[in-house]
Structures are given as structure tokens and as C-alpha cells.
Amino acid sequence: MKKTVYMEEMDAFTYRDKLKKDAVVFVPVGALEQHGSHMAMCVDAALTKAMAGATAEALVEEGVLEGIVSAPINYGYRSQQRSGGGFHLSGTTSLSGQTLIMLARDIVYNIIVHGARKIVFMNGHYENYQFIFEGAELALEKARANGIDDVKIQLLSYWDFVDDQTIAELYPDGFTGWDLEHAGVMETSLMLLFYPDLVDMDAIDGELYTGLPAELPNYDVLPIIADYTPPSGCLSHPGASSREKGVILRDVAVKNMVEAIKKEFV
Amino acid sequence: MKKTVYMEEMDAFTYRDKLKKDAVVFVPVGALEQHGSHMAMCVDAALTKAMAGATAEALVEEGVLEGIVSAPINYGYRSQQRSGGGFHLSGTTSLSGQTLIMLARDIVYNIIVHGARKIVFMNGHYENYQFIFEGAELALEKARANGIDDVKIQLLSYWDFVDDQTIAELYPDGFTGWDLEHAGVMETSLMLLFYPDLVDMDAIDGELYTGLPAELPNYDVLPIIADYTPPSGCLSHPGASSREKGVILRDVAVKNMVEAIKKEFV
């Protein structure tokens, strides 16, 4: 089998060897969620897996830390209207809070038991963060109860590592915040880079892609008021996306994540 | 985007169109688990996704039913020694029972809310079955409480659709049961068919691949007694595997699953 950072594509013996070298294990967390008519529904899971992979490879390349990317959590917390269009939209397949907490806890706990002591929980679906934070803490509590107290978990969302200068460059008309980036320029550009087959820029349909960027209230309403979400389900317009922007976004985010990981784990 | 049965690679508008045609939605359930030194750890999830895909495509081809394959549940229940080598083995990443129940419940319930009324829960990790059965029942209970009572869920394990004649052909020296097929001829042949890059027949190492087929007691012991599992982690010998056998296995299982699905849903 070819060399890989992806645990799913690795045999168990190779995995054990890497762990013996104190590898950082990444757990990507995404979602299965509508992303307009121009992108496939795997975006959050697929991008986070790819970003974790690129980060792990960069670490390995630097020769300082070994890296492994676990299977992504491919379903995420209920999409919220202000960051994902809302969980009422058909196609968006959401976990309840307790399910995601337990899923995160079980996966992290198992990886600890395998021997990992350096874990990066990489989030790629805005709504997940608090639930995976809770799951990570519960995994640590369980580990401590079993006598393991030397684990360190870093939790992050990859877009937080795109710096202000890059944002200024890529969003010359102003940046409306990562929450509104659902199916917008960042996600679409990264998809054009990593999974061009799962994007169809021609499916950005003028009639559908109206009301963008979405102007959403500074509160939530339940049950969701469908009219508040733009008809495409996107929250900002992906028209200015390009593979080139994808390269820039990946490069800056990976570079900064590598720095952050080295700060905590070296 | 290309035509696909895979929900992950489908945009939400296409998905909704298919559901309007009363598509059968498949939920593949696998695991992330050691499969010896000759296969990657994604086997159970990857094969079930592929088998569900092949079945969905066969249904579509027949023109009787539309088919969609949801994102696989890529982590499974604790590997047991008599069917997966045991959850003590590093690399095997296991969910607790309650987590898998809730995960199955949430996913199926969401798909029902999307509009699906025909669901096939396809299992590819022996140990999962009871927990996804429970999850499916809880999803139905929740659907009924919300006034939806016309859903039908079919639960199956794909290997149960390999018929006795095929077994006799492929296992001329005798068949030791699906539980012992962990990393054996069936899984390895199907991987050679669907994901040849994730198999390395040269990594079937004589020294490691001893004690096969495993002779395990007719009971379980907890904590697991490591010595009961053969050193490779496989439970039967994959040496006789081939892509050709993979084709035969896929073809017979898909054909029989298509029949079973049509029996219940047409």
C-alpha cells in the first residue's frame, strides 16, 4: 500500500509504528449538508479531511512530528440558519447534540487507548464546535479515570488560521465573517482545489443565488423560519471562487496550523 | 457534477429530486478496524459503501426504483474477538453501544424527515447489527410521534446474500462462517475488486498469518484475552483471495439484495 497519512487507508501495523513515534492524530469533523446547487453535500467533511491531510503531510515533511488523520466524523450538529442555512433543509442530515458529544468522546478515547498522546480535533462545520469540545473533555475524564493523564488535545477550526491579510486580499469587497461563508468563496475555492469534480460553477444560477450575502437576524428562531434562508441555501455568493484562491487559503491555513501545532506539541 | 448514487457527492437539489421519486435510501454501516497487515483499516466502511452503491446502481439500471447511498457510518461497535479479533487491538476504533444506537437513530430519522419512506440499512461489520436495529426502531418511534407512519426500513448484512452455491464454489475447503471471515477471502477479494490500492497481497506474511482459521471458544471473555486472537488479527486466511472472487461475490450479493429490496419496496 502507498504511504499515506490517512488512517482509513493505512494497515494497523503501520498505524502502530507511527503511534510509537508519538504521531499527532487529527480527527476531522464535518457534516453532510446542503451547499447550494453548485456543490456536493460532503463539503464540510471532505474539506476538513483534506485540510487535516495537508497539515499532517506538512508536519511529516518538516520532519518534526509524525501525523495521522483518522476517519472523519462525516455527520455534524444541526445546521443553524445563521451559519449553515438551517436544519430544515432536505439533504442536511444532522446529529443531535448528545449524539455528537458521545461520538467525539468515543473516537478520541479510543485513539488515546491506542497510544496517541497528541490529538488535534479539527472542525469544519461551524455548529459542531461546542459539542466536540464537550466530547473531548469527556474523553479526557475517562482517560484520567483509567490512569492516563498525559494526553493533550488541541481543538481548532481550520478557517481561523486564515490571517487578516489573506482575508483582505481574497475578499476585496469586504468579508462578512466565517459564519456566513457557508458555500461561499472559501469553501467553494477549496473544493475547486481538492475535489473539482464535486463543484459545478455553472450551476450557480442567477435566479436561485439571490439575497446574498444573506442578511440574517442577530438571533435564532425555532422552529426555523424558512424565509430567512436565501433560496439557494448558500449564505454568501460563491461566484468569485477559484482554484487559485483555494491554493492560497490552503497554504496560509496549513502554514499557520503547523505553527500552532508545533507550539503545543514540540 | 457527474451522475452518482452517492449522497455525499450529490448536490441537495438533485437529492431532493430523487427523493420526490421515492428513492430507496441506503445507509451503509461499517467500522474503522484492523484487518491484518495486508489491508487498510477502512475495509468494513469502504466495502459496505461500495456494495450499497453497486446495489443502488443496479436498482436504478433496472428502472424500477431510484437509489441513493448516504454517507457511511464509518466507525462501528466494539470489535469482538470471535468476529473481528477484539477491540483491544490498536487501530480498531470502536463506538460504545449507546453511541451507535443514537447515531443510527439520528441519521435514519433525518432521512425520514427529508422525505424518504424506503430505507435500507446495510451492515458491513458483524458486531453492529443489534445496535443499528435498535437505532432504526427508535427512529421509527420518533417518526410516529411526529405523525409519520408510512416508513419502511429493511435491515441486512450484505454477506447474508451470498448464496450457498457460491460459498461452496469459493470455499472449496469448507466455509467457517461469516463471523470468521474477518479479513479473510470474502473481504479481501471484494477489496481487490473495489479498492485494489488498499490491499497488499504481498504483505500476507507467513510468520504473522499463523493460526488461521482462528479457533475461538464458543463464548466471550472480558477483559479480552489477547492470546486468543491470531497474531495477524485476521480470523481466516486471505491467501486464496482474488479480484475474480470479488466480482463473483459482488454480483451474487447485489443480485440477491436487489431481489430482496424489490420484494419489500415494489
Next chain:
Amino acid sequence: MKKTVYMEEMDAFTYRDKLKKDAVVFVPVGALEQHGSHMAMCVDAALTKAMAGATAEALVEEGVLEGIVSAPINYGYRSQQRSGGGFHLSGTTSLSGQTLIMLARDIVYNIIVHGARKIVFMNGHYENYQFIFEGAELALEKARANGIDDVKIQLLSYWDFVDDQTIAELYPDGFTGWDLEHAGVMETSLMLLFYPDLVDMDAIDGELYTGLPAELPNYDVLPIIADYTPPSGCLSHPGASSREKGVILRDVAVKNMVEAIKKEFV
């Protein structure tokens, strides 16, 4: 009070004395479930208690290990159509998965805290197994978190200890598998042995007892399709049952369980 292996009929001081001798504690797990018109609904719980009692007594008689049988778990997991006729049948009283997991966990954990280090979880209701496995593992995790790490739990289903030769003898017309033995020859014969008052062979009614052995699909459907279950609720015909067969079944299963227990605990 008379000498007994049954914890329910034992005073606490006697129990403590036995535990000081490192007694094996059996936890029988059954169900309250329809068993046709010819048997009472306690079959799974009552037989498992009796088989555990016979095994404990055999151990004591051999003088190698002391034995105690805890109160049976007298309700079990949802009866499934392929092994118990289905949980839609009135009379069948089923626990949800999470309830059975927690019940198993609590009971085993308490017995550990009492001082037991040798535990046999004996199952008598096909559908229970995975849930009590999970409960046993959770009890061990809790014990370890409290500093107890010398417990061993053996999990088994009593019918797995009936050997092939006995099966060949008792089922001269062919054996259809333990799953279909619901209310069939094995259970009925053992009831005739242990609880003859709770069997009425004259209530095996020709009109009702049709379609046996049941021919069930190799998958499950939810909600259950009532027509798939034979009208009696039995899955195989109990007509050939006899007390004598009960004696044979008990003797061989007990003998083999005693061996298995000694293998693990002596």
C-alpha cells in the same frame, strides 16, 4: 434455610461466605415473551435460571469452584422476528437497548463490588447478547476506574454448548439453527424437564401451529410485518419435545459449560 446456589434464596451472610471462597457468580438473562399457546411466557428467564443453577451445582459438586446464581434479568431485549417472532406480539415485553445495557452494567458492577471476581453472564434470549456484552464491558470500565482490575467475565449462551452430535441425535430431520429454536424442541424439552407445569403439550394446536419451521427472510423489516411470523408465534414445531430430550440437552450443555468455566477460572 436449605442449601442453595440461588442468591435470591440465600441470606446475605451465607452469600458473603461463598464469595470469600471466590465463588463464580452466574447472572442469567432471559425475557418475558410469548412462546406459543403451549408454554408460559417466562421460558427464557426460567430456563436460563435453571441452567445456571444446574451448572453452579455441578461446579460445587466437583468441589473445584463455589457457585452462586444471581436473580435473573427477567425482561430482555426486543424480540426479533427471525429469532423470537417479533416484539409486536402482545405478551412479549421488551426492554430497549439502552435499558438492558444499563441493567446489565449495574448488576455486574454491584456483584464485583460485593467481591466477586469470577462472573458468568449466561444468556437465554437470542436477542440479548450484544447488549449484555456492552453492559459487562461498561461494568469493567467502571470497576477499573475504581481501582479493581482483577475481574474476569465469561459471556455465553447456554445452547452453544449443545454439541453437534447431540444436535444430530435430537434433530434427526435436520436442525434449522438456534435462532429458529424459539419455542421449539429445545426450549420445550427443557421446560418439560424443569417446569412441567408450565408446558401443555395438548395446547399444541394443529391449526395454529402451521408454517413451521418458519421460513423467514435473511433480513429484518421495521415496522415488523406481522404476516412473516407463524400464527402460533413459535418458529419451529415443538411436537417432538420430551422430558428425556430435556435431560440430554441439560446434561450435555451443563457438562460443556462446566468445562468452559473451569478452563477460564481454574
Next chain:
Amino acid sequence: MKKTVYMEEMDAFTYRDKLKKDAVVFVPVGALEQHGSHMAMCVDAALTKAMAGATAEALVEEGVLEGIVSAPINYGYRSQQRSGGGFHLSGTTSLSGQTLIMLARDIVYNIIVHGARKIVFMNGHYENYQFIFEGAELALEKARANGIDDVKIQLLSYWDFVDDQTIAELYPDGFTGWDLEHAGVMETSLMLLFYPDLVDMDAIDGELYTGLPAELPNYDVLPIIADYTPPSGCLSHPGASSREKGVILRDVAVKNMVEAIKKEFV
């Protein structure tokens, strides 16, 4: 099979016939708990089953209501020091609160689904009450969510139906309250009536049976302070127990429970 009110000893067809006559279904809830050196540990479960049986039979005899007694919940909530000596005592096998809630919920919900609309939850272990109340309410909530809203559940503890006059008669030296009656005159007398083989009045040992009635503080302490419990584990002295008192206690309690049940269900 003989006529019986006990569901465990009834075949499913007979059960269904009784339910069609709108039978009251009793669910006895007990415990597996130390009861000194003079009684077996099943007291709470066994007595509650017997009292429910006697009440059901009395109802049937009167010809007003049909009666069925479900399998007892034979494990109960953690024994508390002020009513059961404490859950620290070996032999006392306790469920956690959530487990008992879910167990009660599942059993009651199933009985409702079977068709029962008149349910009596009879408690025989002081500590259980709040948890089975919660379980009963959750079962009703689930039933309502499934469109069933004509169920009535009566919850009671059988000793509350022993009237003051009987208490005055049976406890000429003063009555210290039902909480202290753990393994005292009431339970012992009823055991002498229903299960004389499980009582050994000669095992009331002077040296052990000191400090009775127990003088316990008007609060609880956790972890339990073992010294607060008398050495026998009994909370009041059983010496004055007799089968005759058992008859009186049963008769008065059954008579009053029958009245209460008729008040609610006729």
C-alpha cells in the same frame, strides 16, 4: 397449564384474552437486598409479587375486575441506610436511579402497547418509589406521543394499606415507621406466610441482632458510615414475627388495596 394470575406462568394467548377483558395489570417492584441472617435476599421482590398476586386473585374472586401480575422488577434502587441498611452491604445489589427509571418506563410502556389500560405499580422496596413514579410518567408521555391517552396508572406501596388499628395490634410496644420495618416484624411475618422456607427464625442471633430498632440520624451521609447500620443489617427486631401476623397483614392490606383499586378502576 393451571389457572394463574401470574403473567410469567401464563401463555400469551391466555394473556391476550384477559387483556381483552380490560384486566388490571400489576407490576411488582422489589429488590435483591440483605435482610439479616434470618431471611433470604429476595424478600422485597418475592413479597411484592405475592401481595400483588393475592390482590389480583381477590379482584378476580370478586368478579369485578380481571387481574394479571407481570414479572417482578427483582432488582431495586440503592438501599439507603435509613430504610434498608445501606447499599454498602455485600449482597445488596442496587440499580442506579436512571436504570430503574428506564426499566420501569419500558415495562409499563410495553404493557400499554399490549392493550392494558389499567395498571397498578406496586412497590415493595422503600427506596424505589420516586424512580418508578418517574418511569410511569415517562411511559405515559411516550404513550401519548403515540396517540394512546386512555391509560391510568395507580402507584402504591403495599404497607401503606395496613391500617392504624392493625398497626396498634401488631406492634403493642409502639411502631417505629415503615422505613425501619426493613427485615422486621412485617416483612418477616409475611415471609413466614408466603415463603416459610426462606425464613429461619433460629438464625435470629442475639449477638448479631443488637441495636434494634436502629436509631438512625434524620439525614443521610455519603459515603455511607457503616457503623450507623446495626450489625445484622436489620433495622428493627423480627423476633415477634409469626405466620399469624403475616395472615393479618396480608388480609388487611389486600382488602384495602382492593378497595383503592376499585375506587380508581371501576
Next chain:
Amino acid sequence: MKKTVYMEEMDAFTYRDKLKKDAVVFVPVGALEQHGSHMAMCVDAALTKAMAGATAEALVEEGVLEGIVSAPINYGYRSQQRSGGGFHLSGTTSLSGQTLIMLARDIVYNIIVHGARKIVFMNGHYENYQFIFEGAELALEKARANGIDDVKIQLLSYWDFVDDQTIAELYPDGFTGWDLEHAGVMETSLMLLFYPDLVDMDAIDGELYTGLPAELPNYDVLPIIADYTPPSGCLSHPGASSREKGVILRDVAVKNMVEAIKKEFV
């Protein structure tokens, strides 16, 4: 900031100083529940907080133990008809059993982690007791799993510390038990003492305040039968309440609680 025993009104540095002196930490548990037309709905939470405060202050004054009162649990378990009028009454806002268990567990566990080793769980809503007992035990289990085993928790209901002599004095016409004291003389008198603004003795309306003391059956019924609760929602008549009685009740209960606390913690 002024000196206070109330944690809510204390800054964190002061809190830490007090804990270093091994302060007793009180956790008051109340409810938000109807208390007739003459009292506000916070009674159970407000009184328990006040009684805990008075007890903590008395301890501090004696100079033997430092005292802190945590924020009250201001919602309680479902009001039951025999002790609180029933959870069907609008205004009464009830937690389910599992929620209260987890809330109690989390709060106590946190206080232990802060460094507290002496904890008093003070109950002021009859129905809560079993659930906070369970929560306290779960907190201890978690603490032990984390290596902390020197915590002691005392659980009590403040009214249990009003002695018989006081009862005889304050209830010259006979005392009907603490369960019926819901919105009666004790609670009203204490409210007149601690929160006179939240009582309106003129709102004791003759027409509404009938059927008191309530005569309730010696069992519960679910769903609640509204007619069993007196129209005011009170279970005994508050007419004879006075601030003076409030002083007496507070003084005797505090004095006796101080004794009990010193007995356990000094």
C-alpha cells in the same frame, strides 16, 4: 463587597480563601412551584437558600466551621399531588428525574474539584430527595474515579430538624405531616420571616382555600386527577401563619442542623 456566606455574592478569591479553611459548602435545592394565591412561586428555592444561609452563618458565628452557600438549584422534581399539589398545575415548572440527577451530580462534583470536602445538600422540596441522593452518589463515584476519596456529603431536608415539641406548640390542633405542609403554616411563616414581600396574607381567599388540609389517597395516580388537589393548590391552611412562628421554626431547625453538621464534620 460585603461579607457574605452566599457564593453567588462572593468573588472567586474570597471563595478560594474560605475553601482553604475547609469550609462546609451548602447546596440548597428547591423548586419553582405554585404555592396558592398567597405566596410567590419561589418558596422552596428561596426558603432553602435562606435556611442554608442562616445555618452557615450560625456555624461561622460559633467559630468552628467556615460556611458557604452555593447558588440554589431553583427548579425541582415534578411536584406530586400528595406533597405539592401535582405537576399538572400551571406555574409549577418541573425537572424530569434524570435532569435533576445530572444537575445535582455536576454541581457537587464541581464543588469537590474546587477543593470542598464537607458538603451539605439541603433539600426544600419534598419530591427532590431521592434524585439528589442519586446525584450526590454519582458525584462521589466520579470523584473516586479521579482519585479523590476524602469527601463527605450530608443530605437533609430542613423541616426534619423541627423537633416534636415545636411541632406540638405550633400545631396545637394536630400536625398532618411535612408532606401536607405545602404552602401551609411552616412555609408561610418562614416566608413571612425571610421574604415578607412575597406573601400576601390577604390573598388567603375563603372561597379558594377550601378542602384543607387536603385529604389525599395513600397512593398516586397518573395522569394526575386534578380534582384530588384543593382549588388553591395548598395542601394545608396557612391561616395561622405568622412571622413569630417563622422565627421559632428557623431557630429550632438551624440549631438542630448546626448540631448535626458539627456531629459529622468536626
Next chain:
Amino acid sequence: MKKTVYMEEMDAFTYRDKLKKDAVVFVPVGALEQHGSHMAMCVDAALTKAMAGATAEALVEEGVLEGIVSAPINYGYRSQQRSGGGFHLSGTTSLSGQTLIMLARDIVYNIIVHGARKIVFMNGHYENYQFIFEGAELALEKARANGIDDVKIQLLSYWDFVDDQTIAELYPDGFTGWDLEHAGVMETSLMLLFYPDLVDMDAIDGELYTGLPAELPNYDVLPIIADYTPPSGCLSHPGASSREKGVILRDVAVKNMVEAIKKEFV
């Protein structure tokens, strides 16, 4: 009793009258958490209660909607280092995710059953939001299962209603974001307005109040690295706080919340 919007200080009959007028019911959610040495630990709960009260009173004054403020949830989710200093700090008393979800669900569901159809969930502790969102959704699911489908819940954090102009005015040296406002100018100014006794500006100690505003990484680490939190536990400097700023903050936030509430509920 005096007129009040606070449910805790209201009798049940008055509450029912208000609900008949279709009152908006506010549920304030706070925390019990360290806020430096200059403020009491109740800040988040106390301020949210006060802001909800002011908003309810403003609504009532306008005469368009009746308003009620339920008892605050006075414990919140684990304080995170980037928004509250971290849950490792003694005094900070945190709920686990599942507990807060269930607490929010139970309270909202009860209020719905009381008759409320207009609910505002007002958050005052940054970390709570996702968990109360989940609790609100679960309450709605339960309400729908019970046939209630006309409820609307608005979820908001009060600080999101301070507009940019006010921020520019109050933070002339630049605003570092609401997450860093823990114990900073906003909270301190509002406390000076609502609870001046619980603030001590003289306790802002130069030596302790260093490293402000905190410079925290753009990720979390678990277990928490204590050094990342400034010694005071505050995340920005409260020195510029004043009662006047409190008035401005309250007025603008209340005005904007009133608009938002009217938009949704009138």
C-alpha cells in the same frame, strides 16, 4: 404582593392570568463563574435576569405584549479559556453539555405546557448558546409529539443587541470582541448599574490585573493550560467601567431586543 415581571416573585394565579394574555416568557441563562476579584460570581446569571427583566418591563410599558421572566438557569456550561478564563478555575461551577441540554429542554417544555407560545431564551454566558439551542429544539420536538405545534422560541445573547455605534463610543481604544468581555467593561458597568453592592472597583488590583486584554490562541487546549489565563481571571480590563456606561448598554440593548421581539411576536 407587588407587581412584577419575575415569575419567582409572582403567585401562580397571577402567572396564569398573564399567560392567558399570551405573555412572552423569558428564560435567562447564566452561570456561576469567577469574575476576577472585583465582582461576585453570579454576574452572568444576575445580569441576564436583570436584562430580561428590563426587556419584559419595556414590553409591558409599550402595552403591546405581556412579559414574564422565569427563574434563571443559574449554572452554565463549562467556562472556556477564550471566553471565560477556563473551567479549571476554582469557583467556576460548570454543567456538562448533556445536563444543560436537558435542563433547558425541561424548563422550556414545562413553560409550553403551562400555555406559553412566545418564548425568549436569553443567554448571558458565551459558552451556553449551542446547548440551550439544542434544549429548545428538543422541547419543541416533545411539544410536537404531544400535539402542540404553535410555539415560537427566539434565542439570543443580550450583548449582540449593543450596536456598533455604542461599541465605538464605549470602547474608544478599540473593542476586542464579546468573547473577551468576560469581567470587562460591559459586564462591570452593567453590574454597577444593577447590583452595585456586588462590585468593588477598589479590588481591581494592579498586580493581579495584568496581561489584559488577554491574548489567547485561536484554538483551545484540553486539559486547560492555566498559564494562558491572566492571573485575575478577567479577559479584558474593567478599569474604564462606570454606572453611566451601564445605563447606556442597558438602554441600547433593551431597545434593540424589544424591536427584535416585536418583529417576531407581534
